[in-house]
Amino acid sequence: MKGLKENFQKAHVVIIGSGIIGKFNALELSELGFQITLIDPTQLQNSSSAALGLLMGNMYQKRKGRSWDLRKKSIELWPKWISLLQNINNGLNIEKPLIQLTTNEEKFKKLKKFIDENDDLSLQILEKDSIIIKNINKAFQTKNIKGMISFKDGRINAVSLLKTIDKYLKNKKINFVNEEIIKIRKANNQWFSTTKSNKDIKSDLVILCNSLKAVDLIDNLSHNIKLKPVLGQAIEVSINDAEVDLLTLPKQFNINGKNIIPISKNKLIIGSTDEYSTKPEKNIFEKITNFLNQKPTWLINGQIKKKWFGVRSRPEGEPSPIMKNLGDGLIICTGFYKNGILLAPVCSKWVANEIKKYIT
Secondary structure, X not given: OHHHOOOHHHOEEEEEOOOHHHHHHHHHHHHOOOEEEEEOOOOOOOHHHHOOOEEOOOOOOOOOOHHHHHXXXXXXXXXXXXXXXXXXXXXXXXXXXXXXXXXXXXXXXXXXXXXXXXXXXOEEEEOOOOHHHHHHHHHOOOOOOEEEEXXXXXXXXXXXXXXXXXXXXXXXXXXXXXXXXXXXEEEOOEEEEEEOOOOEEEEOEEEEOOHHHHHHHOOHHHHOOOEEEEEEEEEEEEOOOOOOOHHHOOOOEEEOOEEEEEEEOOEEEEEEEXXXXXXXXXOHHHHHOOOOOOOOHHHHOOEEEEEEEEEEEEEOOOOOOEEEEEEOOEEEEEOOOOOHHHHXXXXXXXXXXXXXXXXX
């Protein structure tokens, strides 16, 4: 790499996979002056397009170890990227706060213990007498929902985010290739990524961000990386109840593992990532709305207006995500499970640092 030491602009980086991780890597590296080719045959249908965009970082209850370190660093990096992307879309923002709720008394006690043990004013317990909880209990026709609120966490509109990054990357003259890569190989100090149409794309480095398919492009016997599919799915539900105004609820919250986003007086989105599969079951409404012992009447009578899903990947035998420098100019970033959007900034920063070390 001697010829690249003086000038990053001479280095060509191929990024395979155009979900949020691939796009953020393209964003970071293009800001540093690298030449980027982003390759994906289904750029409008990847798993990131099905994400709800909830950023659950500061309320993460393990305040030590790799997983917490990644979240903490990403939380610190997000404001910089929001500021940059607002030059393209000034409406892009992180809606705060985020609320986590449960009907399980033992889980609520753990939430209280977590907040008691951490001197963090951005985290607060929500007891039954809280006005927020009263509104939620009233709407969901129950009495035992409680939880916590995080004023640092929130939600970013995933579809808007991806479209904004696309516009930014096009302004940066990023090369987009809508093809599937079936093979990668190194020869004469260059990487060759071979498309399904048998075209070779030459580069100095390759970053694999194509979720489950990433391991198909490497020698898995040497690297021993195993991934399993995880289904993320969501539904938009329309209700018909004059006595219920969904806009009286928080903008984003989670009850017993299901994410809920009211979008109008009579519509809300419910989503989750919890099924080891590649296709949703037929009873999606029953599965996603089954987060309380007894559903409110308006939800029982609700109608699905839209439904969508995306397949993510989760590592087997090691922590999520997989961020590894496989050597010789090959990097893999996959297995982000539920946290792709949250951890995208810290992943791209790590990749940039690995590339700088490789070149210099």
